[in-house]
Amino acid sequence: MSLIQKHMLTWYLLTLLMRQKIQTRNQQPEETREEWVISIKDKMEQTLREDATTSWERLCIYRVPQYLQENDNKSYFPQTVSLGPYHHGKDHLLPMDRHKWRAVNMIMARTKQGIEMYLDAMKELEERARACYEGTIGLSSNKFTEMLFLDGCFVLELFRGADKGFSELGYDRNDPVFAMRGSMHSIQRDMVMLENQLPLFVLNRLLELQLGPQNQTGLVAQLAIRFFDPLMPTDEPLTKTDQSNIGKEKFFNPIADKDKDELHCLDVFRRNLLRPSTKPEPRLSRRRWSWKTRVADKRQQQLIHCVTELREAGIKFKARKTDRFWDIRFKNGYLEIPKLLIHDGTKSLFSNLIAFEQCHIDSSNDITSYIIFMDNLIDSPQDVSYLHYCGIIEHWLGSDLEVADLFNRLCQEVAFDPQNSYLSQLSNKVDRNYSRKWNVMKAVLKHKYFNNPWAYFSFFAALVLLVLTLFQSFFSVYPYFKPPS
Template sequence: MEVQMIGGANPNPMNGHGNHHHVVTVATEAARDWSSVVHRRLGQRPTRLKHSAGSYSCCIFKVPGTLLELNPKAYKPRIVSIGPYHHGKEYVHMIEEHKPRFFSALLARTRSFGVDYNDYFNALASKEEEIRDCYSEPLNFGSSELIEMMVLDGCFIIEMFRVIESIVTPEPDDPIFNMLWTFTSFMRDFLHLENQVPFFVLQTLYDMSKCPADPQYSLVELTLRFFNYGVQRPPDVLVKYYGVADVKHLLHLIQMSLINLPPESPREFDDEYLQLVRSVTKLRRSGIKFKPRKCDGWLDIRFNNGVLEIPPLTIDELTSSFFLNCVAFEQCYCYCSQHITSYVTFMGCLMATADDASFLSDHHVLENYYGTYPEVASFFNDLGKDVGFDIGRCYLAGVMEDLNRYYRNQWRVRWTGLKRKYFGNPWSLISALAASLILVLTFIQSFFALYAYVRPPRS
C-alpha cells in the first residue's frame, strides 16, 4: 500500500494560512493481485503427501526423510519393484521383463476353468479408487497403467509363493529359480514398505487363479509359509495366524505374526523408574544377569529376580531389513501396534557399545550374521534415532520399570562391584581368601597375646 501527501509541505494545523493537506491511499497493481495469489495457493493440492494419508485406509508410505538419511539403501528394492513407488526404475528392470512370462504361465492354467486376462483386469479395475486410497502420495499413472501394474505385480508374487511351496513347477531352466541369490533378494524386497501392493489386490488375484486341484491353502497361510524360510518359526506358531483378518499388505502381515505375546495384566507405572534402560555393561554392575529365553518369537522379554531373559535373535541382512522397514511402517501408520519399534528401541539401549553386543552373543542371546559387533551396535542405535516412541504405551514398559528399579538399588550396586573386584576370577578369590585367613590368624594371635597380658598364668 502506498501513502502519498497531496498539497503543501506545511502540516501544522495552527498555521493560519489556507493551506489544505489531504492523505490519499492508492492501491497499487501488486496489492490487487494478492487475492488471486491466495486463491491460487489455496486451490493447490499436496503432491507429496495426500490429505487422506492419515486415514485408516492409507497404509503404504514413502519412508520418512529422517529415517532415509541414516540408511538410504535399506529402503530401496534390490531386484524387483512391487507397486508404483519404484516402478520403471533401472535397478529393477531385469525382473520387470520376466513378469509377463509369469502372468502368461498363470493364464495357461486358469483358462482351463474359464478365467482369462480380462477377468483379472476387470476385477481390479472396479477397485481402482480403493487401490489409490492405500498410497500416501498421488499416483501419476493412468487407470490402465495402474491396473496393469497391479495385475502383473500381484500375480508375480502369488506365482513366486506357489513355486516355492511346490504347488506350481517352474520351467527346468528358469534362470530366476536356478540362481540361489534371487530367493533371499525376493524375500527381502517383498518386505520393503515402499514395495507393497494392498493385500486385497493379492487376495482377489489369488482367489481367481486358484485351481481346484491345488492344495487349499489360504493366502495368509501361503504367505507365512514362504517367509518362514527366512524367519523360521514352528508350524504350530504359524497356525495361530492363518485366520488373521484385516491385513494391509505383506509387511503388515509379518509384523502381526510376530506379536505372539500373552496378555498383560494392567498396572500403574512410576514415572521415576519408567525410563529407557541402561546398557548391558551398566546393568551387569548392579548384578543383573542375562540369559536366553525359550519361546516362540523375539518380543517376549521377561525380567524376574535379577535375571533378564531375552529370546534369541538372529541378526542378518533379512532381519535387519525387516526391522528398518517395519519401524518405518509403524512410524507412518498410527492404526497398527508399535511392538517392533518398542523392541528395537529396547535392544538399542542394551547394546550401546560393541562390548554389549559381544556379551549378548557370548550368552546366546544374539546370533550375529550381520557384521562386526561395532556394526551391530551401530545398527540398533541408528535405528532408534528420530523415532517417535511413547514409553508409557510400550509393551515393555513393565520390564523397563522393574529393570530401573533394580538397577538403582545402591547397596546392590556396591555389593556387586565388590564381588566383581575380589571374586571376579580365581586368582582374585584365592588372594581374598589368603588375606582373610591371614587376618583371622593375626586376630587370633593378637587375642591370645592380649589375654596373656591381662591374665598372666599363675606360677
Template sequence: MIRHCQHLAASSEFPTRFGEKKVQAYEPDIVSIGPLHSGRRGDQFQLMENVKRWYLQCLLSHANITLASLIKGVVDLDKRARDCYAEPLDLNKKEFVEMMVLDGCFLIELFRKGPSDEQHDENDPVYRMSGIRLYLYHDLLLLENQLPWFVLERIYSLTAVKNTTCEGHASSLTNLVLNFFIEYLGDNHILNRSEELHPKFLHILDLIRTVIVAPFENQSKGTQMPRIPNVTTLSEAGIKFEKSSKPSSCILDIKFDKGVITMPRLVIDERTGPLFRNLIAFEQCYYSCPHMITSYAVLMDNLINSSKDIDLLCEKGILTNWLSPEDAAQFFNHLHSDTLVIRFYYGGLCDAVNQHYNTNWNKWMEKLRREYFGTPWAIISLVAAFILLVLTMLQTVYTIHQYYHPPE
C-alpha cells in the first residue's frame, strides 16, 4: 500500500506498471541509493560501492567529523526515513542508518566536487571517466533510487565546512544539486531557477521536477482531456507553430492565441526519456503531486503522431532532436502509457485549438494560401491567369458592344 506521506517510491506494483515496457528507464545501472536496490549491491555496483567508501572518508576528513559522530547525528531520523518508503525494508536499524550515512555522504561529496575542477582527484574514476558520470546522472534521477531530502539536509548540515559562505544549508545544498545536473540535461533552460524555491522537497527527483514546473503559468484544468489534431494536420488548417521568444520559458508553458501555438524549446536525446518517465512515475505515485508533466506528455502525444510532426517542429526551432525522427515520435507516443491524468492542465488550450480548427473559413483560407500562394511560380501563374481572365472579359464586352452598337 502506498503511504500518504513523503514516500520515495510506489508500492511493489511500481516496476510492473511502469517498468515492464522500459526497464532501463527505472532501474539503476551502476549505483544504488537508498534501500530499495540495496540487495543488488554487487557486480555492476561494486565500483561505486568502493567510491562511496572513499567519498565518505573524504567528506569526514574535510568536515573534521568522525563517523561515529555523524551516525549519532542522523540516528534519530531512522523511523521518519523508513516511513517514506512504501515497501517493507529488510534492514535493521543499524544497517539502515549506516546505509543512509554512506549513501548520503557519497551524494554530498559528489555534488561538492562537481562544480570545481580543483576538487577532483586524478585517481577519482567518477571524474576521470566521463562515461561514469552519464550513468550516475541517470541513476540519481530514478524514482526508486532516492534518499529523503531531509536526510541529505541533515548530513549536509553536519558536514558543512565552517567557512562556507551561503545563505543557509538548504539553499546551498539545492544549488549544489542543480549545478551537478544542469550539465546532464543538455538544455540550459529546462532547469530554470528564476523562481524562488521553497526548500521542502521530498528527494532529488522532486527538486528537479519542482524547478522544471515552478515557472509554469496556471492554465484551466479539468477531468476532461479533449484531443487535438497533430502538428501536420493543424498546420494544413492554417494554425502556425512558433518557438517561445522568452529565454526563461518553462517547457510546459504552451500557449495558443490568434491561430498560433507558441512552445518553448525542448531538447530530445537518450537522456530525455528516463527523466520524463521518472517524473511522470513520481506524479502518478505521490498522491498530492499535480499531474503537470503527465499533462504535458499527453498534449505532446496529441501533437506528435509521426516523423513529419517531429520534422516540422524541428524546422520551427521548437524541438532539437538528437534521435531519429521516428524514434522521437515513438518516444512521445509511449511516454504516458498506463497513466491516469487527474486535472488535465491543457483543457482550455485544446478547446481553443479545436474551435479554431473546426472553423471552415480558416481551412479554406489555408488551402487557398497553400495551393495558390505557396510558391513564386504558383503566384505568377495565378496572376497570369487573372490577367488573361480580365483581358478575355474585356474582349467579350468589347465584342458585345460592337454587336449592339456598330460604328456608323
C-alpha cells in the first residue's frame, strides 16, 4: 500500500469516528419537561442569591461597558500595575507585586507595627469593599483581604513619597519605582483607570493606622490630588482659596454632583477637575434616563458648530485664563475657552472619566459634555491649528490630525443628551449669534474678500476713486442742465 493510500485510509477512519460521535450526541434523549422546568428554577434561584449579596447602592467601581471597549480597550486596561480585583494576578502586571511588598516592608519598618493589625482592619472592611465592585469577585476572603492591604499600602506609599519626597520615606534616590521619574508616569496613568481602583475608605483606614486617627480627615484626597497633578489638562495654578480647601467637603462639590463622600481616586481626580466656578450656568433640564439618551447618534450630540463654520459667521475665539478648563464663556461675539493641555495620557484619562460618568447614576455628565463640545468644535486639523494659534490647545502629539482624531473618537459610542449639558445655554447663545444673517454676510465678506490688509487698502482706494469719478461726472453734466445766466 502506497503512502498516499495510507493517508487517505487514515482520513476516512477519522471521518467515520467523528460522524459516529455526532450521531451519538444527537441521539441522546432530550430532558423531560419536569427536568427542564427545574433547571430554569435553579437559574432563577441563583440570580436571587446573587442579588441578595449585591449592594447596588455601594457599587462605584465598574467594569468598562463593552460598547466603550470596542472603540479602544487599551485606554481602559492597566499596563504597569494592578489595583483591585479586576486585573489582579495578570501575568504582565505581576512584576510590580515585588515592589508592592517592598512598600509594605518599608511601612512596617518605619511604624514599628505588626502586620496583624492591618490585616484585621482590612478584614473588617471586606464586605463593604466587595460591594463596591461589579459582579462576583472570585477571590477568597483571605486573598481579597491581602489584596486590599497590599495594593492600599502601595498606593499610600506613592502618595506620601510624591508629597514629602521618597528619600524622606527611606528610599534610594535611584529607586526604579519609588521616585518621581522612570515608570511613574505609567503608574499614574494606570491609577486613574476605572477598573483599577480601590475604595477610598480602604486608603483612609490604612493611613489612619500608619499616622494615627487625629486630624486625618481629607488627607488621602489631598495626597491624591498632588500625586495626580502631572495628569491635569491645564497648567494654570490653583488659587490660594482652592489650595487651602483641598480635601475639605466644600472643595469637592462638582457642578451637579450630590455632596457625597469621595468614592475612589478617579472620583477624587474628577471632582478636582470640576471645582465650581463663581456661578455655573444652569442646565436646561435635569439628568434623566430614557431610551433616547442611549442612542449614540452624532446628530443628537451636536452642541455647537465647528471652528471653521463659527469663524465664517464672525465668531471669534480667545483663550480664557482660569484653571477650570471646562469653564467656557461667550461674551460680545468671543468664545472664551480655557487652555487645554493634551499629552500621550489624555486619551486614557478622558476615556475613563467618560466611562465613570456613563456607569455611575449619581454622577453628572460634565466631563462628557466638555469632550463632546470640543469634538463638535474640532472637525479637521485646521480647526486644531486655529485653536492652537489662539492659545486654547497645546499638545505634544505627532500632529494636529492626531488631536482631531482623538476628540472625534472619544465619544463615538457615548450616550448623551445635549439638553442635559451644563453647556446647553452657552451653545444656544452661540447658535443664535451664528444664525444672524448680517453676521454671516460680514464674516463671508471678510473671509473671502478682506482676508489681508492689502485687500482693505485696495477697497478704500477703489472707493475713493469711485467718489472722485462721480464728482467729475457730476460737474461735467451739471452745466448742461443749468447754463450760466
